[in-house]
Amino acid sequence: MAAGLxxxxxxxxxxxxxxxxxxFGMVDITAARYAVFGAISALAxxxxxxxxxxxxxxQALAALGLSVLGFxxxxxxxxxxxxxxxxxxxxxxxGTIPVWMMLLGRPAGLQMRALLPGLLxxxxxxxxxxxxxxxxxxxxxxxARFGWGIALALCAMVSWTIYGLLNAKWLQRHTELNATDWxxxxxxxxxxxxxLLWVVAGSDMATLQSQPDGMLFVWVALAGGFGSSWLATIxxxxxxxxxxxSLCGQLIVSETLFALLYSFVWDGRWPEAxxxxxxxxxxxxxxxxxxxxx
Numbered sequence: 001m002a003a004g005l006x007x008x009x010x011x012x013x014x015x016x017x018x019x020x021x022x023x024f025g026m027v028d029i030t031a032a033r034y035a036v037f038g039a040i041s042a043l044a045x046x047x048x049x050x051x052x053x054x055x056x057x058x059q060a061l062a063a064l065g066l067s068v069l070g071f072x073x074x075x076x077x078x079x080x081x082x083x084x085x086x087x088x089x090x091x092x093x094x095g096t097i098p099v100w101m102m103l104l105g106r107p108a109g110l111q112m113r114a115l116l117p118g119l120l121x122x123x124x125x126x127x128x129x130x131x132x133x134x135x136x137x138x139x140x141x142x143x144a145r146f147g148w149g150i151a152l153a154l155c156a157m158v159s160w161t162i163y164g165l166l167n168a169k170w171l172q173r174h175t176e177l178n179a180t181d182w183x184x185x186x187x188x189x190x191x192x193x194x195x196l197l198w199v200v201a202g203s204d205m206a207t208l209q210s211q212p213d214g215m216l217f218v219w220v221a222l223a224g225g226f227g228s229s230w231l232a233t234i235x236x237x238x239x240x241x242x243x244x245x246s247l248c249g250q251l252i253v254s255e256t257l258f259a260l261l262y263s264f265v266w267d268g269r270w271p272e273a274x275x276x277x278x279x280x281x282x283x284x285x286x287x288x289x290x291x292x293x294x
Contacts, residue, residue, distance in 0.1 A: 001251065003236070004235070004239035007232040007239065007251075007255075008253070008257075009258045010227045010235070011232050011255040012091075012257070012258025012259040012261070015087050015090070015091050016263055017029065017033070017079075017224055018082045019086075019087060019263075020266070023213070024203075024208070024211055026076065026079040026080050026083060027197060027201045028198065029221075030072060030075050031197050031202050032198075032217070032221035032225075033194075033221050033225050034190045034193070035195060036191075036222055036226065037187045037191055037226075037229035037230050038187050038190055038191010038192060038195075039191060040230045041183070041187025041188045042188055044184050045188070048181060048184075063186050063189040064189045064193075067186050067189035067193055068193060069160070069163035070186075071190040072190055072193045072194055073159055074159040077152050077156035077159060078152070078153060078156040080149075082149070082153075084146065084148050084149030084152065085145070085148075087266075088260065088263060089129075089134070089150060090156070091255075091263070092256060093130075093154060093157050094156065094160070094255065094259075095256030095282070097252050098250040098285075099119060099122060100161045101164055101245055101248065101250070102119065104161070104245075105168065105244065110244075110292070114292040117292070118288035118289035118292060119285075122250075122289075124281050126278075128281070129260075129278040132274045164245065169245070171241050175241065179234055183230065183233040183237055186233060187230055187233065247289065250286060251286070253285060257279060257282055
């Protein structure tokens with residue numbers, strides 16, 4: 001549980017990154033983050049014993065497929081969604097992942113009625129925050145762009161939900177896998193995909209060098225590649241091997257809470273009363289879900 005919550009805290013940073021360096025292209029932001037992830041993973045691989053250093057063919061194919069669902073494809077959709085709709089609503093849409101993970105991945109014997117308190121509390125928090133953000137955006141005249149951001153965030157949510165379920169099943173079926181090795185293989189696959197994405201759709205080096213705040217872009221890429229990708233993936237794999245998919249899904253609520261916290265810090269404002277209440281509902285939903293699983 002501690003590993004899952006820590007992963008959520010690190011993932012939350014990725015929600016403010018597109019706003020910090022939003023003048024760069026979203027493809028460039030995504031490719032830079034995951035190229036760093038891939039480079040760190042490749043270096044880490046050589047610290048492992050030769051016998052377990054590289055995946056076999058089946059493991060490599062699984063890593064390639066999951067890397068698109070859970071990393072490059074997911075974050076590209078999310079980054080465009082954040083650019084269109086801001087941080088708060090996309091983070092809340094991603095916050096519905098626990099609901100889908102709990103419904104689709106609950107272990108045998110866990111009755112649905114035991115999950116209802118956590119589901120209701122989480123759903124109430126999400127509904128409250130989306131209602132407030134939607135009202136504010138319509139009042140500011142940004143309804144169409146906001147709606148496009150919501151659609152992209154929904155696609156990102158579907159992508160990561162599928163990744164979360166498939167990755168958990170893979171790790172639980174292959175308990176011989178070391179969580180760090182699997183994170184490194186996912187990272188290498190993601191890094192290769194990021195380089196391909198940049199070659200196909202990214203900006204050229206001259207355009208990147210002409211942008212202001214180039215060093216901030218580099219620092220954001222390093223923080224995202226190391227903390228929000230490599231380290232967070234290891235922590236998540238640790239949680240996925242020890243907890244059911246449904247409980248892991250509920251722990252993802254921490255990602256939403258931290259994303260909101262970082263967003264408020266970046267905006268330099270305190271949460272509104274409705275946002276405080278929504279955050280409290282999220283926390284209560286986590287506690288109710290933990291109780292149900294125990």
